Amino acid sequence: MNNKWYCHVNLKPQGPFSLEEVRAKVHKGEVGPQDLICDETSTWKPAMEWGIFEFQLFPASQGFIQGTEIADNVREWVLLVEQAVGVKPLQEGPFTVSELRESLINGNVSPYQYVWKTGLSGWCQLKDRPEFSMVISSERLSDPSLA
Known part of the structure; x- marks a missing residue:
């Protein structure tokens, strides 16, 4: 597994980061599922397309179950x-x-x-x-x- 990773932050590449650092950024919401990342050997692609970041790791997908009703009027x-x-x-x-x-x-x-x-x-x-x-x-x- 490659150990140098890069993320786009405000349209500027940032890094290098370790895989663990990128996973932490994903978990904190600093990298979203559509944000571009790359390792030292690949091209830029959305974080969710890498296959090594579980979908539940992204705050964008946490707590949402496909097909369930959305509580429209709960102040949360x-x-x-x-x-x-x-x-x-x-x-x-x-x-x-x-x-x-x-x-x-x-x-x-x-x-x-x-x-x-x-x-x-x-x-x-x-x-x-x-x-x-x-x-x-x-x-x-x-x-x-x-x-």
């Missing part, structure tokens, strides 16, 4: 809201799934903002959570300036 989601450059983001909420979906539709919240709820090992972007994917258009994801 905390949203990170960016402030001025160099100022620590604020945590706002809790919000319901319905409130966050409405904010996404109205453009008040970006798909690239981070959310968390009890049971997740780390923060993840709204775009990566299945509860919100149906209201996020592919157009907004391909052009972050629309987010």
